[in-house]
Amino acid sequence: MADPVGTFEQVIALEPQHEALVRALRALASELHPDRIEVSRPGDRAVSWGWGPKKMSEAYACALPYKDHVNLAFYRGATLADPAGKLRGSGKAMRHMSLTRVDQLNDQAVRDLLVAAREERRQALRLTD
Template identity: 45%
Template sequence: MADGKFGSFADLEALAENEVRPLMAALRGVILAVHPDAVEVVRLGDRAATYGVGPKKMSEGYCYVMPQKAWVNLGFYHGVSLRDPDVLLEGTGKRLRHVKLHDTDGCFSPEVRTLIEAALAERKAAF
C-alpha cells in the first residue's frame, strides 16, 4: 500500500535498479517532449511518477513511469480507451494498461510516442 510520500524524479531514480534508470529518464524525456506543461507528481509510496493535466492521479493523470527490476512500465490510467494497433498494451484491469520497456530504443519508438499522445488527448478531452 502506498504511504503517500511525495518526492522528486531523482528520488524515484534512487529507488530503482541502476540498469533501468536510463529507461526512466528516456521515458520522462519523451513524455515531456509530447507535453512540456505536464504536471509531474512522484509518489514514492507507489514507486511511480505520474504525468497529467493536473495533480490528481486517476482523474487528471494520463500516464505513469514505474520502474521494475529489469524493465520500466509505462502505464496508462485510461489505457482501455486507447487505440493500440501495434498491440503494445498489457494488463487486465478495468482501466489501466501498461507497456513493458526493456531498452531505450523502445522508449523512443513512434508507437510509444503515439500512445502517450493519445493518452494526453483523451485526458484533455475529458475536461
C-alpha cells in the same frame, strides 16, 4: 499522515539500473507535453504525467521502475486505440507496456499512445488549448 509526493530522484533510486530509461521516458513526456504536470510518488514507485497532480483523474501516464523492466502505464489505457498491440493488462481501466531499453522509445507506437492518452485526458477534463 506523510505526504506521498516525493522527488523524481527518489523514484529513480528505487531501481537505479533503469535510470537512463526513466530519464528518457521523462524527456519524451516533456517533448510531447511541455506544460505537463509531473508528480513523483516513491511510495507508489511511480512518476506520473498529466494535466494536474491527481493521479486517477488528471494524470494520463506514469513510469514505474521494477527490477527487470520499467512499465509505462496509462491510467485509462483500456480506452486507447492500440493498433500495434503494445498494451498489456486486464484491469477495468489501466494498461501498460514493459520496457527494458531506451531505444524502445523510438517506436512510433509509444509516442502515439502517449499523445492519445494526453488527448483523452484533456478532453475528459474539458480543457481548451
